[in-house]
Amino acid sequence: MLNILLFGPPGAGKGTQSEKLIHGHGLIHLSTGDMLRAERKAGTELGKQIQAIMDAGKLVSDDIVIKMIGQKLKEHTGAVGFIFDGFPRTVVQAEALDSLLAGYNTQIEHVVLLEVHEQELVHRLLKRAQEEGRTDDTPATIQKRIDIYKRETLPVADHYEKKGKLRRISGIGSVEEIYGQIELAIGKAN
Numbered sequence: 001m002l003n004i005l006l007f008g009p010p011g012a013g014k015g016t017q018s019e020k021l022i023h024g025h026g027l028i029h030l031s032t033g034d035m036l037r038a039e040r041k042a043g044t045e046l047g048k049q050i051q052a053i054m055d056a057g058k059l060v061s062d063d064i065v066i067k068m069i070g071q072k073l074k075e076h077t078g079a080v081g082f083i084f085d086g087f088p089r090t091v092v093q094a095e096a097l098d099s100l101l102a103g104y105n106t107q108i109e110h111v112v113l114l115e116v117h118e119q120e121l122v123h124r125l126l127k128r129a130q131e132e133g134r135t136d137d138t139p140a141t142i143q144k145r146i147d148i149y150k151r152e153t154l155p156v157a158d159h160y161e162k163k164g165k166l167r168r169i170s171g172i173g174s175v176e177e178i179y180g181q182i183e184l185a186i187g188k189a190n
């Protein structure tokens with residue numbers, strides 16, 4: 001199996017590069033952000049609970065997202081591999097993912113960290129706000145999401161660096177150039 005984790009601050013290009021990796025390698029895309037937005041859109045009880053949390057730029061509870069990922073792994077038993085996008089976002093989530101995957105005799109092979117400086121992140125997300133109107137792309141919420149990333153999510157990079165799995169890539173440049181660097185980092189470039 002080829003299991004890749006795309007990691008980086010909000011606006012680094014995780015969703016964008018995930019799309020390219022899915023098409024390039026036939027992987028199943030697991031984005032907790034997309035799953036949570038789908039719950040909101042469907043107006044489920046869970047969707048109502050998480051709405052305010054997401055709009056405030058805070059993290060949804062570990063229990064909720066770990067359960068969602070566990071269900072998706074079960075649904076896609078036999079897949080050639082997964083691309084994890086926006087999950088794990090805390091060390092608790094990372095440890096849970098490691099043990100979930102161990103239950104299927106597999107593991108994360110590559111963790112790709114997309115590095116983008118803060119000014120560019122804010123610029124991209126404000127642009128997306130104009131184009132897509134996402135309710136968490138407001139100036140105050142963007143700053144909150146970046147702060148939470150630094151405090152709660154960056155330690156996840158150390159978790160995988162200790163295991164020798166972390167690959168750092170600049171997320172500045174064209175989408176194609178960055179994709180080429182990811183392919184090199186995961187050893188899949190022609």
Ligand code: B4P
Nearest residue numbers: 010011012013014015016032033054058059060086124128
């Ligand atoms: P996500 O959906 O993961 O949102 P994100 O961090 O903003 O990343 P996204 O994938 O959308 O953006 P991308 O960088 O691709 O999470 C949203 C919220 O859900 C979180 O704040 C949290 O509340 C909750 N949540 C999700 N997962 C969770 C978890 N595991 N635990 C707890 N809570 C969780 O792209 C951004 C923009 O940049 C796009 O407009 C794109 O077009 C542009 N872009 C991409 N590449 C570019 C490039 N090379 N150059 C210029 N622009 C580029």
